[in-house]
Amino acid sequence: MSARHRRHAPAPGGAAPESIANVSRRGLLAGIGAGALVLAVGVPTAADAQQPKGFGRDGMPNGWRDDPKVFIAIAPDGTVTVTCHRAEMGQGVRTSIPMVVADELEADWSKVRVAQAWGDEGRFGNQDTDGSRSLRHFFIPMRNAGAAARTMLEQAAANQWRVPVAEVRAANHNVIHAASGRMLGYGELARAAAELPVPARETLRLKDPSAFRYIGKEGTGLIDNRDITTGKAIYGIDARVDGTLYAVVARPPVFGGKVKSVDSAEALKVPGVLKVVNIDPPAIPSEFQPLGGVAVVARNTYAAMKGRDALKIEWDDGPNASYSSDAYRASLEQSARKPGKVVRNEGDVDRAMAGAAKKVEAEYYIPHLAQSPLEPPAALVRIANGQCEAWSCVQSPQITRTRLAERLGMPEDKVKVNVTLLGGGFGRKSKPDFVIEAGLCSKAMDGAPVKLTWTREDDLHNGFYHTVSVERLEAGLDASGKPVAWLHRSAAPTIGSTFVADPKHATPFELGMGLVNTPFAIPNIRAENPEAATHTRIGWFRSVSNIPHAFAVQSFVAELAHAAGRDPKDYLLELIGPPRVVDPTDLGDVWNHGEDPKLYPIDTGRLRRVIETAAAGIGWGKQVGQNRGLGIAGHYSFVSYVAVAAEVEVDGRGQLSIPRVDIAVDCGPMVNPERVRSQMEGAVVMGAGLATSAEISFKNGRVEQNNFDAYELTRIDTAPREIRVHLLPSNDYGRPLGGVGEPGLPPVAPAIANAVFAATGKRIRQLPIRDQLTS
Known part of the structure; x- marks a missing residue:
């Protein structure tokens, strides 16, 4: 400020x-x-x-x-x-x-x-x-x-x-x-x-x-x-009260690690540094607890950061010291190539596959992602007169209050959590580890108010990441190119590992995000969930497991269309089938985004309509010129229906640009159409980043990306030049509303990837695209 x-x-x-x-x-x-x-x-x-x-x-x-x-x-x-x-x-x-x-x-x-x-x-x-x-x-x-x-x-x-x-x-x-x-x-x-x-x-x-x-x-x-x-609005990073002190934390660089030894002598010599505070490592699974490490409390954030730089820490990297993305990807691929836990089974996939005229298979890889809100985690906590008061940019203030009270050993009714504006969240700020850190620092300073701030490097190195995933799909086609068998294996570490030791398999809510509830009119369908170990913190990310599932499913549909010599949009609509209402529990989805399946069934007519609307918006079938292509994808998530049609251009040097994206949404009755439109625009920009540049990778247990120079968000020069949002109106306010904040994201990456194939003939099976078009 x-x-x-x-x-x-x-x-x-x-x-x-x-x-x-x-x-x-x-x-x-x-x-x-x-x-x-x-x-x-x-x-x-x-x-x-x-x-x-x-x-x-x-x-x-x-x-x-x-x-x-x-x-x-x-x-x-x-x-x-x-x-x-x-x-x-x-x-x-x-x-x-x-x-x-x-x-x-x-x-x-x-x-x-x-x-x-x-x-x-x-x-x-x-x-x-x-x-x-x-x-x-x-x-x-x-x-x-x-x-x-x-x-x-x-x-x-x-x-x-x-x-x-x-x-x-x-x-x-x-x-x-x-x-x-x-x-x-x-x-x-x-x-x-x-x-x-x-x-x-x-x-x-x-x-x-x-x-x-x-x-x-x-x-x-x-x-x-x-x-x-x-500039008058108060975000978590703006909060202050009289007498505020400031803190940063040196956290273990590897999840599950801890401090072996620390020499704080030089840190305490930095002007403005007041105290060095040890934070105990959590038990694993760690839920929302801080990772542990060493905090430096000072009179200003700069002094605290300089003090942290001066700490001499020897780390015990713990059980995840060997975690590396390349080796882990290979293990996921091996897992996805073998039978896994069956989570949906209709018909006889093996028999239909054996009798198919043609078999198509593909594997898709989606890396870890970081929520990377532009305002990193920050919290101010003060303890005085037996009361604790916090000010922070949190998505879940009640669990923040509960965990803060537990860690400080205070009655919950003596703790108050004030919610500031959030400079972005995307799921990261639903975990209150950073607020607990601030509370522990305040307690160490005899209750003085302490504002604790995460740097961008802290945010990328010590986050709760979106899961890495290998998605393997196989389909058997009949003589006309129509699928008679569909097999989808999804191998990914689960969010459940945040709460349960070594769970191996996805939770029901992850399975219900585009894996078991794919509403295709195919007679023989099986979905499997092979085992996957977890080596880092996995957390919610905008749209969660819909991202890898939609990328794989919608990309594979385009591959099947090509194998059948069909138009991708027409083929997608044929797979969805005629308009019908489907009870998601009949598909094995016991979660249904937390909603009553009778009030919120899957309506394939609505899914068809958004696909048709996005296609019409972009002028599907038009001649787009050399080195340009159109791609399309549609997805059901958070009880809403969204489709994306993208136009891309790949120049002679393999540089990708996105001239236009049309996105259509049917979320039922709308309260604030302006915000629905802005959420869809934001989803397209964010989705373009996931498709083209965003990746968190590990080597020797450590995140390799340090800041936005390596973890690249969509910038103005790489963003789609034109985004057109098509709101499918609904004036029936007796119908239940759908979701808006998350459903726009999943179809963006597969639409872009499919457009790349149309422009270049190169199939994108792993994200981000980065330099795949220059090789």
Whole structure:
């Protein structure tokens, strides 16, 4: 932050001048005082924790009760403050959730503010921002909350005017009695409305979608946009309080390693360095615990970094010292070439394969990936008077609170986690190891506030990586080129290794990401999951296992089309088959993205439609010229349907460029189309990076990439020149919503790879593409 921004930046949790973004809960309740109307929607109790997640028949999240959770407050001056219980990391949730409330409330958007919930599952319910489910799970609860507030305001006005409530209506922040022309503002009614009982859910009158003012409309803009663009917004890396100290950590370079010996004498001589703190290594599996190592606490981050450089540490590299990507890839390939655990089996694949007119097989390799949010992990923790308070860019504040309390040996109710804005997350910031590190440093400094920052090198060397994967596919074709048998073996270390020692096989949710639930109309299908050992931390990454599965499946479909002499788009649609509704559990998917398969079946008609839309958008079948090609891919994930059509050019030197990408999405009803569009654009840019340049590799247990010079994100000169987003509209708001943040990513890489083949005749079977076109 600049000096000017530091002068005006609020203390974490406080409000920035002229800001509608940084309203703290404490400040909200204190500022409203008497006369405020405060409402809430349901929260799951401890007894509900084991209940099935997803929607019940009433449209509410299963197991949810009417205890305080997401508050709507109306102050005497008419200001409406909505508490957002999900983290904002660019997806727009701090705007979209208030939009839903404001629409049903008939609020004036200019009078709506947002407060960020702190980490407290008992008060706010599950606060994990992941799985593209924030609006999917809370669209109806937020509508109910807004409708309840509107109903109470209308009743309060009717009582004051002594008229039947049916004669009054709320409109644009006022309640109106048309017969007499009387009108009262929301602020004038707040005190009286607060005295009324909250109406029962079944009595609420929700607006007809034709009357929506904000939901499904464009032009709202981000509620935090002014603060972000003027530098007033507070991210985790900005947080500070009076007396803040600063820390960095030297962590084991190999997962599972530990400090053998450390000499801190030279580090303590660095001006500004105050203390060197040992952090014990975790037991394996390590879950979200810090990796251990040595922290340096100083008066500023630069001094802490110089002190860390001066440490003399001898490391015991532990059991993963020999982990190297080349050798591990070879082991995965060997595993994928042998029968593995059968996770889906329909028909008789072996018999059909033996009788096929032609057999096609291919192996695809996808390396480890790093989430690499542009804001690296950072946290500020202070311990004082028996209380611990943290400020951080976390996606999962409640597990952060729990693990911080456990590690510090404090009661959980004495720990508060304030959620700042996130400068990107992509799954990395759902793991609170960096917050625990800050807490341990604060404890070592007798409770003084310590802000701990990860450098980019720390982020790449010590992350929770997206899994490496070898995907082997085999198909038997009949005389007409149509598949009669399909075999898919997926070998990859599992996220389950974060929680369970040496699990070997994928979890059900990983299997349900494009492996067992591939909705192809092929009579004989088998999916297998061979064993794979884990040698580093594996974590969530945007779209998770959909990335390798979609890359392999959609690339292989294009290979089959070529073998059959068919157009790739037409062949893909033929494999999907006619429009039909498929119960995912019939395919062996017991997870279904956490949703009720009756409410969220796989609809192949919707998948076909996005493929056709993307193809039409790019002008599929047109002549694109020499050294250019078109590729297409479609994928179902997070209960949404996305297809990508890409145009690429490969020049005479083997340099790849992407003139245009068309992406089509059907996510059901849309709350904020602007944010859906931006999420799809972001997915295309990120997906282009995964396709062309991004890779984490290991040698002797160590990550080989140090910074963005080697771990290359998509830059402006390599990004697609034109991205066209096609939103398939749905005005049926009685249908459940799909996901948006993650589903755009999986089809991007295979569409680009397929386009490369169309342009050059070279098949891409491993990512990233990098220099494969120059050899």
